[in-house]
Amino acid sequence: MLGFTDEQFKEVKEKGEALYKSLGEVYCPYFKEKVSFNAKGLEHLKFKKKHHARSAEDQYVRFRILKLAPEILKQTKTIQGISEQKVFELNRSNQRNEYVMADALYYEFVAILEKTRVRVIVKQIGTAPKYFWSVIPFWKINKENGKRKLHYGSPEYD
Known part of the structure; x- marks a missing residue:
């Protein structure tokens, strides 16, 4: 357990x-183009997938380190990983919402x-266009002993 109060969580969130809402876009030297901070990224910080909220501990850590994400994107000139997956994406057309299978590319940047x-x-x-998807501490907290552990998982849910 990280040890924070409900008030601290609410304030950090x-x-x-x-x-996040103030960021808009940042220029990334690696892509030589802007990366947007849209509603999908903000939703992903709060939810693992639709209707499955992240734990308060997970959200707390992500919102605490969120300020580092635009700085990393503004400075990075190298990439640490690229992952390609087929995912269901919400497609809105003709006043209808439907999920369609789409190719998703995930670009991973690691920095200190x-x-x-x-x-x-x-x-x-x-x-x-490319958009911010997630900021992930390069560790997870082991729920059994409360210590940090490195975590490598699916970028769709991390």
Whole structure:
């Protein structure tokens, strides 16, 4: 357990959401183009998948390190990983919502800023513009002993 109160969680989450909504886009030297911070990325910080919220501990850590994500994207010139997956994406057309299978590319950037090692994931569906998908501490907390452990999982859910 990380040891934070409900008030601390609420404050960190509100500050993180306000920061996220203020970001818009940042220029990434690796891509030589802008990466947007859209609603999909913010939703992913709060939910693993639709209707499956992340734990308070997970959200707390992600919102605390969120400020590092735009800085990493602004500075990075190298990539640490690329993953390609087929995913169901929401397609809105003619006032209908339906999920369609699409090719998703996940770009992984790892950096150490403010003595914190962080992974930033940028997602791209097909040829659509790239957008921020996730910021992930380069560790997970082992629920049995409360210690940090390295974590490598699926970028769709991390």
